Each structure stands twice: as structure tokens, then as C-alpha cells.
Amino acid sequence: MKPAQIERTPWADLDSQPSEMTAMLVAALESMGRHPEIRRVRETAMAAMRPQPGERLLDAGAGAGDVARRLAAAVGPTGEVLALDHSAATTAAALRRHDGSNVRYLTGDVSAIDLPDDTVDGVWCERVLQHVDDADAAITELIRVTRPGGRLCLVDTDWTSLAFDGVPGRLARTIVADMHGRLTPRQRDMGRSLRRRLVSQRLAQVTATPVTCLFGDPASAAVVLPMVNPNVPADAWTTAPGVRDAWFSDVESAGARGDFLAVLTIWVVTGTLD
């Protein structure tokens, strides 16, 4: 049976999730920020974004604010970072982690930002657009608040790129097909579509870098891939009875043998406003 598509992921409206789910997802943001492969993606994005001292930057969909604080260190005391997220839970988590750096935490929607035109020198938007209803409208809004000559740095996942090895191929294909079936094309393919979206908005100097993340053991993969995370509640699974248990048993065996492998490409795409 085909799984039902989810038009909105839990990240699209964190605050209306059951409190345990919200807590799990907020904690996941922190673990992801520490993961070496996510750090590698962010290094790539930092190199492409090149934050400069004195700049005012927007982190759109800032989550727990790890990147906002890192950007604040780069822009220094004469600069400023606006960390915007529409979830009160993530904004509260970001405030708890605040380190005194020059970050202003704002609650709001990336598709309707309460800032005047041309307010910021650059925007970072990481793993957010796959969760918004209209990514192009959100990008238009990010462009509106950015001054001419400023730049956008968009980072997003390409779920269609997910592949496994070390586990039985048929079972892995079932798991991947189930995920593909539940996601809309926008959610599935956001990473690879970012370049096209910036080109169609006529941004200049568009760069696109695919960063393929390697997960060489189940514990490492579980931080980023929900279908390898045993803490995702069993009732959130939509596969046929028995598939989840068989999958985790095979994942564990592959981990014990040392030949578990998962790969996922995350795209870093930048562009400059004329």
C-alpha cells in the first residue's frame, strides 16, 4: 500500500507537535550541529558565504541558533545577526544557548519577514525551504530584505540522493521508497532545485556545491536520518508490519560487522543580488 504524502513535515509547525516530539526535534538540532558531516556542510557554506566584519546577516529558520552564533563571531562586534524562526520552542532553545554574541532572536515566518527592504547584507537559510509551503515565495522574501550586492546562502537536503549499503538491498529500497512516497517532490528534491530557483530569480554569480555526507555506522547515521533513528516513535512509521523491526535488526548487524553505509547529498547554493 502506498503511504500517504505528508504535505507538511513536523518541522513546518514544530510548536503544534506533541511536546515529546518537539523536545526530540529540538534536541536533534543540537546533535546535528555537532555531527562532523553537518559541520563539513557548514564549512562549505561559510566559505561560499564569506561573512565579513561589520555585516548584518539574517539566519532564516535559525533553529537553535548554532549557525547564527557562528555568523556573529564572523561579523564581530560591529556587525549583527538576526536569528529568525517561527517556532517559539526553537527560539526558546536558542535563547537558552545564547552566548552573549551579537545575535538578535526574532520569531516570525521566512515567507513574511517583519523587516524593511534592503535590511541585511546576506542571508543564510539552512534546511528550511524543504519545510515551507512555497519555497519560491520564501526566496523572494529573502531577496526583498537583502540589499543590492548582498548574497543568499541556501543549504538544503536532497532526500532523493539517500542510499544505503551493507543492509539487504530489497529492504533498503522498501525503506527509501516509503520515505519518497511520503514526501512531496518539493520536500524530496529541495537541495538540487535550489540552483534553478536562484537562477530563475536572476541572481548573479550563482554557485552550487553538492556535499555528499557519509555515515559509516548506524549511530552516526541516526543523528541525521530519521529512518535509522530508533528513537523515532514506532507509530510514526508507515511501512508494513514487521518491516521496521527487520530493518533495525539488519542495520544493527551491518553496524556490528562494520560495513553499514549511508550517503546523503546536501546542497550549498549561493547567489548575489544585482
Ligand SMILES: C[S@@+](CC[C@H](N)C(=O)[O-])C[C@H]1O[C@@H](n2cnc3c(N)ncnc32)[C@H](O)[C@@H]1O
Ligand atoms: C530542520 S530545522 C533547521 C534549523 C537550522 N537552520 C539548522 O540548520 O540547524 C528547520 C527550522 O526551520 C524552522 N521553520 C520551518 N518553517 C519555517 C517558516 N515558515 N518560517 C520560519 N522558520 C521556519 C523550524 O522551526 C526549524 O527551526
